Amino acid sequence: MNPPDKTQRNWSTFFIEALIRLLGFSSIGFVLLIFLFLLQEGIPAFFQVPLGNLLSELWYPTFDLYGILPLLLGSLLITLTAILIAVPLSVGTAVLVREAAPPWVREVLKPMIEALAGIPSVVLGFLGMTLVAPIVQKLGAPTGLTAFTGALILAYMSMPTIISVAEDALDTVPKSYRDAGLSMGATKWQTIWRVVVPAARSGIVTAVMLGLGRAIGETMAVMMVTGNAARMPLSLDSLFRPARTMTATIAAEMGEVAHGSIHYHMLFGIGLILFTLTFIINLIAASTIFKKRKKGGLR
Amino acid sequence: MSKIEVKNLNFFYGDFQALTGISLEIRDQHITALIGPSGCGKSTFLRCLNRMNDTISGTRLEGKILLDDQDIYDEDTDVVDLRRRVGMVFQRPNPFPKSIYDNVAFGPRILGLHKEESLDEVVERSLRGAALWNEVKDNLAQDALGLSLGEQQRLCIARTIATEPEVILMDEPCSALDPIATLEIEELMQSLKSSYNIVIVTHSMQQAARVSDWTGFFWLGEMVEFGATEKIFTNPDKEKTESYITGRFG
Numbered sequence: 001m002n003p004p005d006k007t008q009r010n011w012s013t014f015f016i017e018a019l020i021r022l023l024g025f026s027s028i029g030f031v032l033l034i035f036l037f038l039l040q041e042g043i044p045a046f047f048q049v050p051l052g053n054l055l056s057e058l059w060y061p062t063f064d065l066y067g068i069l070p071l072l073l074g075s076l077l078i079t080l081t082a083i084l085i086a087v088p089l090s091v092g093t094a095v096l097v098r099e100a101a102p103p104w105v106r107e108v109l110k111p112m113i114e115a116l117a118g119i120p121s122v123v124l125g126f127l128g129m130t131l132v133a134p135i136v137q138k139l140g141a142p143t144g145l146t147a148f149t150g151a152l153i154l155a156y157m158s159m160p161t162i163i164s165v166a167e168d169a170l171d172t173v174p175k176s177y178r179d180a181g182l183s184m185g186a187t188k189w190q191t192i193w194r195v196v197v198p199a200a201r202s203g204i205v206t207a208v209m210l211g212l213g214r215a216i217g218e219t220m221a222v223m224m225v226t227g228n229a230a231r232m233p234l235s236l237d238s239l240f241r242p243a244r245t246m247t248a249t250i251a252a253e254m255g256e257v258a259h260g261s262i263h264y265h266m267l268f269g270i271g272l273i274l275f276t277l278t279f280i281i282n283l284i285a286a287s288t289i290f291k292k293r294k295k296g297g298l299r
Numbered sequence: 300m301s302k303i304e305v306k307n308l309n310f311f312y313g314d315f316q317a318l319t320g321i322s323l324e325i326r327d328q329h330i331t332a333l334i335g336p337s338g339c340g341k342s343t344f345l346r347c348l349n350r351m352n353d354t355i356s357g358t359r360l361e362g363k364i365l366l367d368d369q370d371i372y373d374e375d376t377d378v379v380d381l382r383r384r385v386g387m388v389f390q391r392p393n394p395f396p397k398s399i400y401d402n403v404a405f406g407p408r409i410l411g412l413h414k415e416e417s418l419d420e421v422v423e424r425s426l427r428g429a430a431l432w433n434e435v436k437d438n439l440a441q442d443a444l445g446l447s448l449g450e451q452q453r454l455c456i457a458r459t460i461a462t463e464p465e466v467i468l469m470d471e472p473c474s475a476l477d478p479i480a481t482l483e484i485e486e487l488m489q490s491l492k493s494s495y496n497i498v499i500v501t502h503s504m505q506q507a508a509r510v511s512d513w514t515g516f517f518w519l520g521e522m523v524e525f526g527a528t529e530k531i532f533t534n535p536d537k538e539k540t541e542s543y544i545t546g547r548f549g
């Protein structure tokens with residue numbers, strides 16, 4: 001090893017490290033810039049609109065009524081319902097695909113399920129309008145375009161991701177856990193539900209979070225099938241009435257709003273709320289996974 | 300009295316015959332050791348005794364294995380019940396990624412408690428039985444995977460004896476452990492012997508000599524010799540056995 005060689009190598013190491021650092025920091029920087037922009041455009045809304053107005057039940061920008069509650073609750077209602085539908089179905093499917101299906105069926109099903117994740121949301125929205133909405137209406141709703149229809153479409157959108165990631169999580173559970181369960185005299189299904197699924201818990205939580213990530217931020221499909229009426233979803237039948245989400249509101253109104261107006265800032269304000277909510281959810285998810293890891297119990 | 304009687308057992312992984320013509324009797328309240336070189340079928344044999352080989356597809360078995368004079372491969376055998384009666388401790392400690400308490404309570408919870416014992420009592424009895432109670436009694440809610448390997452293996456033993464099986468199969472239970480933990484497990488086996496029937500696979504000749512009453516020597520899927528441990532280690536009948544235990548093996 002002669003000296004010039006060494007310096008040359010040091011230089012290239014230095015160069016590569018610098019490049020990686022630059023790339024890494026610039027992507028963080030971009031995210032930060034977007035966040036700052038969001039802050040700058042969104043914060044004024046909360047000063048310009050009195051609190052009473054903000055927390056009212058009416059969203060009528062034309063009359064300067066900026067009650068965000070119906071939108072917030074609309075988003076929550078639709079997302080929560082979607083989770084309630086998607087999580088048991090997806091986890092059940094993942095367990096079925098992983099544990100009950102013969103290997104060749106799994107090999108066919110898995111890529112098919114993953115392909116479903118690639119369907120554009122407009123297409124799903126269209127299917128929702130033409131196929132799902134009429135069915136919901138037949139179930140007794142005054143119109144087919146309801147919060148429930150939106151929740152169904154959202155659940156459908158997030159399921160491929162949840163199934164696929166949860167199945168991978170189940171797959172990584174060591175055989176020794178199954179053996180231990182079976183050798184204790186547990187039946188196959190007792191072993192699955194009491195050993196394998198709990199052991200894959202953190203992976204399944206990640207799966208749900210990834211699926212949710214797609215659902216919460218989803219705009220297009222939801223806008224097409226929920227009816228977009230900004231009403232407070234407080235009565236029992238709200239699920240089967242039209243509703244409006246925060247994302248749909250931003251998407252629908254941003255195009256026509258005057259730059260710099262209260263309405264404009266308000267839409268960014270909603271974006272800020274959305275951002276905060278997603279951030280909190282991710283934080284919770286990360287902390288549950290992290291806690292598990294620290295105890296040395298991920299696997 | 301013989302607890303388990305194996306009659307002319309052949310075992311196949313697909314076309315590969317892993318065990319040929321094995322016959323032996325395993326006595327109650329005794330420790331039986333199985334020794335032999337790697338790949339000779341010791342684990343396979345052990346897993347026949349609680350039908351864990353059923354979980355591997357393409358396997359086939361001929362012959363009879365009688366547990367208390369009942370053929371465990373009979374069509375009407377309840378495999379789940381069999382595995383309750385014949386517990387197993389694996390080579391690598393494999394506690395569930397749950398708390399210590401939940402690990403031990405796993406069996407009683409799925410099988411239901413018998414006797415008038417509360418779950419807490421079962422957990423304490425089992426952990427005491429596995430000589431782990433004093434170390435963990437204040438941390439029962441701790442994650443089992445945080446224990447040392449030796450403690451984990453004793454936890455697995457505690458988990459196994461929680462359901463009071465009649466036979467305990469141990470497949471190289473000390474191979475992942477250091478000498479001190481190994482000694483602890485060996486002492487534990489001696490204390491368990493009065494209430495359980497133990498079959499242990501081991502690679503350590505000394506261990507077999509130390510803990511067992513009976514020893515079987517396996518070689519290439521056959522059982523070359525079976526007899527009282529003392530006899531096998533001092534005056535074996537077969538030349539092969541002698542060369543193996545004296546380390547002259549080729």
Ligand SMILES: Nc1ncnc2c1ncn2[C@@H]1O[C@H](COP(=O)(O)OP(=O)(O)OP(=O)(O)O)[C@@H](O)[C@H]1O
Pocket residue numbers: 312315317335336337338339340341342343344355
């Ligand atoms: N699942 C399996 N499928 C096919 N062959 C197997 C399987 N498990 C074991 N075998 C084969 O059966 C033979 C006996 O294996 P077994 O694990 O019983 O040996 P062993 O005596 O326990 O060895 P070791 O001391 O290394 O644990 C070996 O030749 C092995 O390759």
Ligand SMILES: [Mg+2]
Pocket residue numbers: 341342343470
């Ligand atoms: Mg083995």
